[in-house]
Amino acid sequence: MNDKRAFLIVMDSVGIGGAPDADRFFNGDLPDTGANTIAHIAQACGLSLPVLDGLGLGAALALASGETAPGLDAQPQGLWGAATEISPGKDTPSGHWEIAGVPVPWQWHYFPDEQPAFPAAITRRICELAGTGGILGNRHASGTQVIQEFGARHIQSGWPICYTSADSVLQIAAHEQHFGLQRLLKLCEDLAPMLHAMKVGRVIARPFIGEDAASFRRTSHRRDYAIAPPADTILDIALGAGRTTHAVGKIGDIFSHRGISRLHKGESDADLAGHLVRLGQEAEPGSLTFANFVEFDSLYGHRRDIRGYGAHLEWFDAVAGRFIATLRPGDLAIFTADHGNDPSWCGTDHTRERVPVLGVGVGTRAIGQVSFSDIGASVMAHLDLPAPQEGKSFL
Numbered sequence: 001m002n003d004k005r006a007f008l009i010v011m012d013s014v015g016i017g018g019a020p021d022a023d024r025f026f027n028g029d030l031p032d033t034g035a036n037t038i039a040h041i042a043q044a045c046g047l048s049l050p051v052l053d054g055l056g057l058g059a060a061l062a063l064a065s066g067e068t069a070p071g072l073d074a075q076p077q078g079l080w081g082a083a084t085e086i087s088p089g090k091d092t093p094s095g096h097w098e099i100a101g102v103p104v105p106w107q108w109h110y111f112p113d114e115q116p117a118f119p120a121a122i123t124r125r126i127c128e129l130a131g132t133g134g135i136l137g138n139r140h141a142s143g144t145q146v147i148q149e150f151g152a153r154h155i156q157s158g159w160p161i162c163y164t165s166a167d168s169v170l171q172i173a174a175h176e177q178h179f180g181l182q183r184l185l186k187l188c189e190d191l192a193p194m195l196h197a198m199k200v201g202r203v204i205a206r207p208f209i210g211e212d213a214a215s216f217r218r219t220s221h222r223r224d225y226a227i228a229p230p231a232d233t234i235l236d237i238a239l240g241a242g243r244t245t246h247a248v249g250k251i252g253d254i255f256s257h258r259g260i261s262r263l264h265k266g267e268s269d270a271d272l273a274g275h276l277v278r279l280g281q282e283a284e285p286g287s288l289t290f291a292n293f294v295e296f297d298s299l300y301g302h303r304r305d306i307r308g309y310g311a312h313l314e315w316f317d318a319v320a321g322r323f324i325a326t327l328r329p330g331d332l333a334i335f336t337a338d339h340g341n342d343p344s345w346c347g348t349d350h351t352r353e354r355v356p357v358l359g360v361g362v363g364t365r366a367i368g369q370v371s372f373s374d375i376g377a378s379v380m381a382h383l384d385l386p387a388p389q390e391g392k393s394f395l
């Protein structure tokens with residue numbers, strides 16, 4: 001067997017602008033045209049990313065969008081390029097599945113930005129499963145704001161807080177103790193088949209703790225109940241060929257737990273960084289490690305926190321350096337992203353953008369403009385495994 005290892009690392013929402021179809025995606029009434037996560041953070045507060053920029057982040061930014069950014073001007077030393085998505089959604093599963101060789105072949109169902117957001121049949125089903133007389137929320141919302149607003153009424157009435165966003169999701173926030181964590185997870189799991197049948201991508205359990213608006217806080221016990229990918233992804237192909245596949249962070253949930261040998265979860269990106277560095281040291285010959293670092297998106301992008309996002313990028317850059325130091329000759333590591341989430345943009349939703357493709361282990365190489373699925377095809381080529389249904393290796 002080929003001993004080479006592959007590491008595919010998704011920096012969730014770290015986009016570089018330039019998506020050719022950005023005008024078809026919206027935050028509120030405003031199209032995503034011009035959104036650029038990396039450029040706008042760098043222009044607002046400067047960025048020092050010696051590792052990622054050294055691989056070619058600034059060069060990829062200029063290639064993707066024609067933008068330059070202060071501090072991102074190194075001569076690329078790695079494999080570098082920019083990837084464009086074709087799936088009709090700017091959500092996390094669409095981005096990851098396409099990276100893994102399976103663009104989304106259907107239109108997702110989105111709930112309208114109206115009140116109520118959910119049709120009566122869904123509300124009835126939630127009430128029946130939860131044993132409650134109603135639901136709270138029932139609209140588009142930010143998850144941190146919705147628990148501030150409805151948390152106290154939730155504790156008092158016992159009704160679950162149900163909300164959605166510009167993504168194809170139905171999210172249910174409920175208190176870990178007053179409602180019960182296991183009860184919330186069971187509710188979401190039992191509700192998911194109805195939603196999946198209508199092409200709603202995910203039902204997401206959003207447990208929280210605290211006793212009043214000042215102390216309500218979401219916990220790391222979030223769980224996503226996602227539609228399964230419609231074809232074999234690189235994880236299915238690698239596992240099916242007898243390779244070990246490591247899923248770090250949300251990857252298990254995103255792929256509906258298919259094609260995964262071992263899950264490595266954590267409370268925070270800091271925990272996941274520990275897993276990634278350990279896997280760099282320990283992952284088996286021939287293995288595939290697929291990691292997602294979610295906090296760029298969940299803590300900073302959706303919260304429109306430009307400085308927080310910038311600081312997290314700089315923290316991650318140091319993690320990337322520590323991880324790269326563990327790699328062995330023959331290994332390939334690729335850093336990329338699944339969509340944008342420009343914290344300088346209006347609204348609170350993802351932004352349609354191109355993403356960087358930054359590789360370590362194959363020398364300095366400009367790959368130019370590629371597609372999301374070329375990333376998965378390249379990982380499979382590196383591992384000497386069959387290509388997924390879409391994509392062409394750039395190696």
Ligand SMILES: O=P(O)(O)O[C@H]1O[C@H](CO)[C@@H](O)[C@H]1O
Binds near residue numbers: 092143144167298302
């Ligand atoms: O505001 P919160 O609850 O973090 O929701 C965000 O998280 C969801 C799933 O990733 C997205 O659809 C976005 O709305």
Ligand SMILES: [Mn+2]
Binds near residue numbers: 091092297
């Ligand atoms: Mn994402």
Ligand SMILES: [Mn+2]
Binds near residue numbers: 092297298302350
């Ligand atoms: Mn998100």
